[in-house]
Amino acid sequence: MRLNAFRNGPAILPAMVFCGALAMAALAPQPAGAQQTPASSDQIWQSFKGDVFGDKALAEDDGVVAIEAPKRAEDAALVPITVSIDAARAPQGIKALTLIVDVNPSPVAATFTIGKDAGITRLATRLRVNDYSYLRAIAETPDGKLHMSKVFIKASGGCSAPAVKNMTEAMKTMGQMKLRQFAATDTGGAEPELQLMIRHPNNSGLQRDPLTQYYIPAHFIDTLKISQGERLLLTMEGGISISEDPNLRFDYTPKGAGVIKAEASDTKGKNFEESWPLETTGM
Numbered sequence: 001m002r003l004n005a006f007r008n009g010p011a012i013l014p015a016m017v018f019c020g021a022l023a024m025a026a027l028a029p030q031p032a033g034a035q036q037t038p039a040s041s042d043q044i045w046q047s048f049k050g051d052v053f054g055d056k057a058l059a060e061d062d063g064v065v066a067i068e069a070p071k072r073a074e075d076a077a078l079v080p081i082t083v084s085i086d087a088a089r090a091p092q093g094i095k096a097l098t099l100i101v102d103v104n105p106s107p108v109a110a111t112f113t114i115g116k117d118a119g120i121t122r123l124a125t126r127l128r129v130n131d132y133s134y135l136r137a138i139a140e141t142p143d144g145k146l147h148m149s150k151v152f153i154k155a156s157g158g159c160s161a162p163a164v165k166n167m168t169e170a171m172k173t174m175g176q177m178k179l180r181q182f183a184a185t186d187t188g189g190a191e192p193e194l195q196l197m198i199r200h201p202n203n204s205g206l207q208r209d210p211l212t213q214y215y216i217p218a219h220f221i222d223t224l225k226i227s228q229g230e231r232l233l234l235t236m237e238g239g240i241s242i243s244e245d246p247n248l249r250f251d252y253t254p255k256g257a258g259v260i261k262a263e264a265s266d267t268k269g270k271n272f273e274e275s276w277p278l279e280t281t282g283m
Contacts (some may be wrong), residue, residue: 035132038152041102045134052098052108056146058138064089064147065097067137073129076158078243082124083137083149092142093119100136101129101241104159105206109241115232119191119253126243128158128204160206163244167209167216170244173199175272177262181279187251194233195249196226196262198272204240221246223265228278229258254278 036044049058069081085094095116099109109127114120127135136150163170180195187193198221205218224236224246233252261275 035154035156036103037132038134041132041134041152044107045100045102045136048107052100053138053146056144058146058148060148060150062089062147064141065094065137065139065149067135067149067151069135069151069153071152071154073153073155073158075161076129076155077161079127079129079135079153079155079158080124081127081135081137082122083139085121085139087121090139090141090147093121094139095142096140097123098136098138098140099125099127099241100138101127101133102136103131103133104128104241105130106239106241108239110236110238113232113235115227115234117231117253117255118233120234120250121191122189122193123248123250125246125248128161128241128243129153129155130159131156159204159240160208162207162210163201163203163216167201170199170201174201175199175264175270177264177272177274179260179262179274179276181260181276183279189251191251191253193249193251194226194260195247198224198246198262198264200244200246200266202240202242202244202246206240219267221264221266224248225263227261228252228254229256231255231258 063086066084067081069079073079083097094114096114097112100107101109112123132154134150134152136148138146138148140146176199178197182193184190184192200221202220203216203218205215207216208214209216218240220240220242221238224238226233234250238246257278259275259277262273264272
């Protein structure tokens with residue numbers, strides 16, 4: 001399933017074209033006050049999961065992967081989620097992780113490719129959620145098997161919610177990156193963590209300009225690569241469900257003294273790059 005379906009053309013129409021039956025099911029008129037239920041969210045998931053994973057079997061709730069999110073979102077445009085991998089059940093780690101929001105117009109929020117020896121067992125970010133929905137994390141282990149965990153969340157309007165900040169200011173700071181490094185002794189985990197923050201409006205294509213009421217064209221970070229020296233930690237292919245000012249935090253296994261480097265690009269072809277020296281104190 002393509003994540004950049006909103007890249008071209010008017011904002012709302014491509015959502016319908018991209019999702020087909022999914023969008024019609026999710027956006028069809030419903031009785032006043034009606035929301036998606038776990039059953040209807042599952043029905044939507046069944047309608048498109050073959051487009052994402054083909055006919056591969058998904059082992060659900062087998063303990064390999066777990067996803068956490070609030071039961072009710074304080075802000076549907078900034079929903080915090082955390083995905084954890086059980087190293088005992090996945091001793092070789094994982095090679096890919098896909099985040100799904102069933103009812104979003106573009107349900108594949110992001111797909112992460114994990115470096116072979118990156119040692120990532122925990123990843124946190126923020127998502128837009130358009131209606132009551134299951135959020136799903138699907139981890140692929142090196143043997144090609146898929147493992148899924150899901151959580152149902154009550155949220156509404158996250159994809160069309162107004163931008164958090166002034167758009168003029170957002171354009172001025174777009175592409176600025178900040179990296180925080182956390183020693184294992186600070187996190188209580190076995191490995192240190194990195195937190196990458198990128199200034200970017202990540203417009204969904206479903207938001208309206210408050211003055212003109214025209215839809216703001218979709219414009220979001222669609223690729224991201226984070227490495228240490230020449231060693232890949234992870235890549236991300238992102239879509240409209242990643243919140244404004246993308247924020248990604250994960251643990252990893254550092255090797256050597258190579259710098260941490262982040263390279264990103266967005267749907268308008270703009271490229272952003274930054275690097276930081278590795279902080280070794282306390283690691």
